[in-house]
Amino acid sequence: MIAVQRFSRRTFGAFVTAFALGLMASSSPLIAQAGSPGAGKLPTKVPQGTVLRIGDPETQRALELSGLIDQLPFEVEWANISGGPQTIEAFRANALDVGSVADIPPIHATWTGLKVKIIAAKFRKDPIAHPIxxxxxxxxxxxxxxxxxxxxxxxxxxxxxxxxxxxxxxxxxxxxxxxxxxxxxxxxxxxxxxxxxxxxxxxxxxxxxxxxxxxxxxxxxxxxxxxxxxxxxxxxxxx
Structure with missing residues (x-):
């Protein structure tokens, strides 16, 4: 796949940290209070001892090649899982915390009764010229x-x-x-x-x-x- 959306080392590191914070926010009791969605404070740092089970082989490989994989502010258990069906199965089995998919699987998961939240999005600079x-x-x-x-x-x-x-x-x-x-x-x-x-x-x-x-x-x-x-x-x- 052509990597059209290019990241610097600093930007890429900030991206993965941001999505971890987003995950913390999505499960934080401060923003899960009944009647006040999003009313609490967002976390500003990843809690110590945080371990995320992530199914995103492509990002894992990019982090390894960039040398950033050892600089993550949290521990990761990488799973060789990708695509909507496999990710949904892993979510239902409580075997995965984060999955990387296209735009349809989160919608399909919600439609089937699985409570999921989108925590980050990515796109290509010139998607028509560089299709997936x-x-x-x-x-x-x-x-x-x-x-x-x-x-x-x-x-x-x-x-x-x-x-x-x-x-x-x-x-x-x-x-x-x-x-x-x-x-x-x-x-x-x-x-x-x-x-x-x-x-x-x-x-x-x-x-x-x-x-x-x-x-x-x-x-x-x-x-x-x-x-x-x-x-x-x-x-x-x-x-």
Missing amino acids: YQLGIAPGVVVKTLADLRGKRIAFSPGQAQGALVLRVLQAAGLKKQDVTLIELPSKGDAYPVALAGKQVDVAPIWGVLVKHYLHQYGAEGASTIPHGLRDDPAHLYA
């Missing part, structure tokens, strides 16, 4: 424009960013759900590239390194991708 996702096209399937999606089988994952993107892409193309066949398939790991290669679906949104991997492995067989032309970068830390 591309539309992967299965070998042998001809899709050159969004209009060509009509009649195609498209991987669809309700409650995940990929699912919301598919619906927005259809809208941009002037298509309705009835104009395509939505194949419900959770986006976990390389599930979508595998489904494309196996001809289980004709089209699927794939992201980051999976795009390069998919084209490298199946390009000779006719696999391809096309841009969707929409903003797809909103992401959140939620607890």
